[in-house]
Amino acid sequence: xLRIICDKQDYTRDLAALARTCLxxxxxxxxxxxxxxxxxxxxxxxxxxxxx
Numbered sequence: 001x002l003r004i005i006c007d008k009q010d011y012t013r014d015l016a017a018l019a020r021t022c023l024x025x026x027x028x029x030x031x032x033x034x035x036x037x038x039x040x041x042x043x044x045x046x047x048x049x050x051x052x
Contacts (some may be wrong), residue, residue, distance in 0.1 A: 005031035 006015060006028040019029035037043070 002028050012036070 002025065006018075012033060015033050017031045018025045018028075019033065
């Protein structure tokens, strides 16, 4: 059931909140968020500034 909820990609804000809510929700919500990136900008922001 959790996977079905997380597969709804229109709710990225809700998925981010869900990932912070409970450890059981964290992995599926983060998987759904990272799977639906529109560009590489969020990935680049994860890197240290001196690498960019």
